[in-house]
Amino acid sequence: MYNPKSLKAEEFIDHQEILDTLAYADANKDNVQLIDAILARAALRKGLSHREASVLLACEIPEKIEQLYALAEQIKKDFYGSRIVMFAPLYLSNYCVNGCVYCPYHAKNKHIARKKLSQEDIVREVTALQDMGHKRLALETGEDPVNCPIEYVLESIKTIYGIKHKNGAIRRVNVNIAATTVENYRKLKEAGIGTYILFQETYHKESYEKLHPTGPKHNYSYHTEAMDRAMEGGIDDVGLGVLFGLELYRYELAGLLMHAEHLEAVHGVGPHTISVPRIKHADDIDPSAFDNGIDDDTFAKITACIRVAVPYTGMIISTRESKAVRERLLHLGISQISGASRTSVGGYAEPEPEDERSEQFDVSDNRTLDEVVNWLMRMGYVPSFCTACYREGRTGDRFMSLCKSGQIQNCCQPNALMTLKEYLEDYASADTRAVGEALIQSELAHIPSEKVRAIVTERLAKIEQGQRDFRF
Ligand code: SF4
Ligand code: SF4
Numbered sequence: 001m002y003n004p005k006s007l008k009a010e011e012f013i014d015h016q017e018i019l020d021t022l023a024y025a026d027a028n029k030d031n032v033q034l035i036d037a038i039l040a041r042a043a044l045r046k047g048l049s050h051r052e053a054s055v056l057l058a059c060e061i062p063e064k065i066e067q068l069y070a071l072a073e074q075i076k077k078d079f080y081g082s083r084i085v086m087f088a089p090l091y092l093s094n095y096c097v098n099g100c101v102y103c104p105y106h107a108k109n110k111h112i113a114r115k116k117l118s119q120e121d122i123v124r125e126v127t128a129l130q131d132m133g134h135k136r137l138a139l140e141t142g143e144d145p146v147n148c149p150i151e152y153v154l155e156s157i158k159t160i161y162g163i164k165h166k167n168g169a170i171r172r173v174n175v176n177i178a179a180t181t182v183e184n185y186r187k188l189k190e191a192g193i194g195t196y197i198l199f200q201e202t203y204h205k206e207s208y209e210k211l212h213p214t215g216p217k218h219n220y221s222y223h224t225e226a227m228d229r230a231m232e233g234g235i236d237d238v239g240l241g242v243l244f245g246l247e248l249y250r251y252e253l254a255g256l257l258m259h260a261e262h263l264e265a266v267h268g269v270g271p272h273t274i275s276v277p278r279i280k281h282a283d284d285i286d287p288s289a290f291d292n293g294i295d296d297d298t299f300a301k302i303t304a305c306i307r308v309a310v311p312y313t314g315m316i317i318s319t320r321e322s323k324a325v326r327e328r329l330l331h332l333g334i335s336q337i338s339g340a341s342r343t344s345v346g347g348y349a350e351p352e353p354e355d356e357r358s359e360q361f362d363v364s365d366n367r368t369l370d371e372v373v374n375w376l377m378r379m380g381y382v383p384s385f386c387t388a389c390y391r392e393g394r395t396g397d398r399f400m401s402l403c404k405s406g407q408i409q410n411c412c413q414p415n416a417l418m419t420l421k422e423y424l425e426d427y428a429s430a431d432t433r434a435v436g437e438a439l440i441q442s443e444l445a446h447i448p449s450e451k452v453r454a455i456v457t458e459r460l461a462k463i464e465q466g467q468r469d470f471r472f
Contacts, residue, residue: 004258004265009224012262013203013255021051021254025058035064042071042308045078050257053309057253057301065301072304072332075311081409081446083384083416084376085314085336086369087136087174088129091345092117092156094358096142098178098215100201102246102290104283105142105360107215112283113356115345116147119159126160128348130168132340132369133427135385135419137170138197140360143178143217150184153177157191167426167468172387174239178217179226185233194390195272196230197239198223202247203255211246227259231267236396238263239316241275244302245293253302257309269397273314273336274306276329280320280361300328307333312403319343319365323375326365330381339372341365373423374432377439384416385423388471411472413447414456418470421463 002014028034038052048056056068093116096105104112117125129137137160141148153175160170175188176197188196202208205220212218227238240259242252256274264270278294279287287293294302306315317326317334319341326337344352344359352358367375373383388411389399402408417440424436440460447453452472459470 004262006262007225007228007266009221010205013205013224013258015205017258018203018251018254021054022058022250024051025054025250028055029058029060031055032061032064035059035061039064039067039071042075045075045311047311048257048309050254050261050309053257053305054250054254056308057250057305068301068304068308069332072307075307076331076333076335079311079403080335081382081413081416082380082443083335083382083386083412084330085136085384085386086134086373087138087336087338088132088134088348088369089138089140089318089338089341089343090122090125090129090160090348091140091343091358091360092122092153093141093144093148094345094360095144095147096215097144098142098217099213100215100217101211101213102201102243102279102285103360104285109284113352113358115356115358116152117156117346119155121346121349122156122159123163124349125346126163126170127165127168130163130165130170131427132348133168133373133385133423134339134369135170136172136174136194136387138174138176138338140176141178143215150180150187154187154191157188157193161192167422169469171469172390176239179223180229182229182233185230185235189234193235194387195237195239196227196235197241197273197275198226198230199241199243199275199277200224200255200259201243202252203242203259204247204251207247224259227263227271228266231263236267236269237272237390237399239273239275240271241277241316243277243279244299245279245287245290247292249292249294249298249302253305256306260310260313269400270310271313272399273316274310275316275318276303276306277318277320280364282359282361283357285361296325296328299325300332303329303334304332312400319363320361322364323367327379330376330379337372340367340369370427370429370432373428374435377432377435382413382416382439382443383420383423384412385419386412386415386471388415392471410449410452413443414452414472417443417456418459418463421460422468425463
């Protein structure tokens with residue numbers, strides 16, 4: 001029985017409710033009157049239900065899809081301005097006891113190199129990331145209680161926060177590790193993590209069980225209820241995601257939005273971020289072996305639907321996607337991207353030897369961080385290295401209420417400019433620096449408050465003189 005307030009996975013992600021939603025969407029995909037009403041509701045910027053968003057996703061009327069895209073772009077601008085938050089993944093360990101059929105780290109893969117970073121390795125890797133200019137990391141590990149216990153993850157987080165190289169610092173560590181206990185989530189919270197990220201992979205229980213034939217991840221309920229345990233453990237920023245290509249994308253969108261509605265209904269705060277990865281080629285993984293792959297147009301439509309359905313939720317796209325795809329999706333709702341990523345265990349400080357490769361998947365965007373920053377700025381975006389909210393205690397419902405009232409804008413824009421300025425001073429090439437300086441000057445004019453503008457101007461000058469880490 002569908003119940004968004006239930007703590008049971010099969011009740012808040014109710015299979016029959018998803019089937020009914022898809023039938024409703026099919027029945028109404030040409031219902032122009034209803035589609036117009038849904039678009040009008042989305043324009044109020046208060047979000048949409050999973051049923052409403054599913055109708056938009058099913059609709060194939062070109063004119064309505066164009067309206068959806070225009071609205072997604074406008075909502076993106078209203079909530080995020082031209083800012084794009086930058087981050088990098090850091091793989092700590094690829095030991096894994098699970099059998100996920102789409103991931104080369106599955107336990108039966110005996111030929112991929114298995115690695116785990118020592119604390120000394122972490123210092124080297126993080127120093128290299130700091131030297132590129134990164135301030136925000138997403139930690140990734142496989143699931144292995146022996147080779148990668150929670151104590152190791154906690155120690156690694158402590159190490160990372162402690163590394164200060166030149167003007168570098170990692171100011172926010174987000175964590176993407178396997179579903180775990182309330183007690184472990186509490187420990188992660190105490191270690192000072194930003195967002196806890198866990199991809200659902202697929203919301204379709206039967207497929208989920210087939211795709212995860214062995215290991216603790218096989219347990220659909222334990223995995224799906226992880227965010228509730230994380231929140232019980234005190235983590236109030238959680239990141240959802242599905243791996244598009246595993247199941248029918250329309251099923252996944254409905255499930256994803258039902259999960260967001262569940263978190264809002266139970267905890268009073270929806271997901272902090274949503275990631276939209278697609279299956280990619282990897283060591284022993286062939287994406288064409290999965291029937292439900294989606295093309296770039298469908299991917300764009302999904303992104304736009306998520307953007308209008310949950311306007312306050314950040315959306316993340318990784319270097320799995322090409323420059324061209326990333327460029328298209330930035331318009332439609334993406335607010336965070338990774339740059340210069342390595343999806344191997346190690347590889348930032350020095351490239352992995354050919355015979356010891358450990359990537360989780362192929363990267364389609366191989367540019368340096370400087371190239372990505374330059375590219376973003378030339379398109380008019382402001383790359384932001386801001387991590388202020390978490391450090392100022394603006395998380396969970398406090399963060400969401402600032403988002404919903406629009407007040408967060410008073411922080412984001414100044415913080416973006418100041419952190420970009422730091423980047424330009426410390427890490428950028430001459431060309432990137434020139435483009436960035438001009439951008440900062442033109443963006444300064446968009447800060448509405450004269451007082452804030454004056455403070456930012458003063459702080460920008462102080463950054464030039466060597467001071468760092470200003471924030472609103
Ligand atoms: S997806 Fe995660 S849990 Fe599954 S095999 Fe890969 S690393 Fe292990
Ligand atoms: S001020 Fe907060 S919401 Fe805005 S970019 Fe910084 S961390 Fe994100």
